[in-house]
Amino acid sequence: MTEQSNSSTAASASDHPVDQHLIETTVSSEILAQGKMLTVRYDQARLPNGTISGREYVIHPGAVVVVALTQDGGVVLERQFRYPLKQVFVELPAGKIDPGEPVLQTGQRELLEETGYSGNEWVKLGIQHPCIGYSNEVIHIYLATGLTLGAHARDIDEAMDVFVWPFARVIQAIESGEITDSKTMGAMLLAERYLLKHPVPGLSL
DSSP: OEEEOOOOHHOOOOOOOGGGGGOOOEEEEEEEESSSSOOEEEEEOTTTSOOOEEEEEEEEOOEEEEEOOOOSSEEEEEEEEEEGGGGEEEEEOEOOOOTTTTHHHHHHHHHHHSSSSEEEEEEEEEETTTTTTTTTTOOEEEEESSOOOOOOOOEEEOOOOOEEEEHHHHHHHHHSSSSSOOHHHHHHHHHHHHHHHHHOOOOOO
16 A cells, blocks of 8 residues: 655645734634534634734644545545535545544545545645634545455444446536535545546546
8 A cells, every 4th residue: 555645736835924914813712612523712813903803713633535536437425414504415535533643544544434445545635724714624635546345334423325426427516516515626626637647547537
């Protein structure tokens, strides 16, 4: 099993000196709510003009999403009910990072647990910040190939249908609005750009 990094997209932006006039600094911080996974905080922040303003946001442990390609270039997908929106979504396999767990291991674990697939080749495509206005969540994006299918090991509270669509069908579903999950949309964009530069035999984009 090997891992590569797509350095052209995996590098995250760093703070630049030219941005110092935009930076907000924390004056105080308090916890409003503590859940099993999420923490809601309320901070007082000093703005660049010197005034103080409130900032309410969610602390998230981070997650990994996987674009898993079958031998003939199909994309492994899931249909599952998402409670906050009371709706079934089509999305890529993904899951949160456990404390102290390397992000690649999270991706491998979640892909196997949810779908039964294991990947032999892994490429880090980049990261995504899905909720920059109200959460610190970071989603790490991987491409997995060389798949083998075994048995899934879903949690007792997970119910989903696992299926495979051709790559072009997934892109079409994003364009038509059939797929609206942001992590799936972002991951497929990066995967498409990567695969145009590194073609997979038998895969038609």
